[in-house]
Amino acid sequence: MMEKYEAKMCPHCEQEMVLEVASYPMGSALMKNRFHVDIYRCPSCQRVKLFAAKSQLVTCPVCGTTHHINEGCIVCALNGAYTTDKR
Numbered sequence: 712m713m714e715k716y717e718a719k720m721c722p723h724c725e726q727e728m729v730l731e732v733a734s735y736p737m738g739s740a741l742m743k744n745r746f747h748v749d750i751y752r753c754p755s756c757q758r759v760k761l762f763a764a765k766s767q768l769v770t771c772p773v774c775g776t777t778h779h780i781n782e783g784c785i786v787c788a789l790n791g792a793y794t795t796d797k798r
Contacts, residue, residue: 719760721753728753734764734779741789747779 719728728751736745747764768777771784778784 719751719762721756721758721760723758724753724756726753726755728760731759734768734781736779736782741785745777 731752732750734747738745748761767780774786776786
């Protein structure tokens, strides 16, 4: 399913900006609830602007971490990798 993004205008040269990356996670992968941004670039002046992500975010039912719907839960992945109980 393709998500619809609203047009963003460059504040410097007033050209329409292009969505380069949707829902980029900001901060360390070890942070429980990372902030996600959409990254837009102006094709004219090459400036970049960040906007709060409009993409679908989900909450992990196991640990409560918020992540993008297309990502796995990093906290659960790390917990699984470092678990010493190998039953």
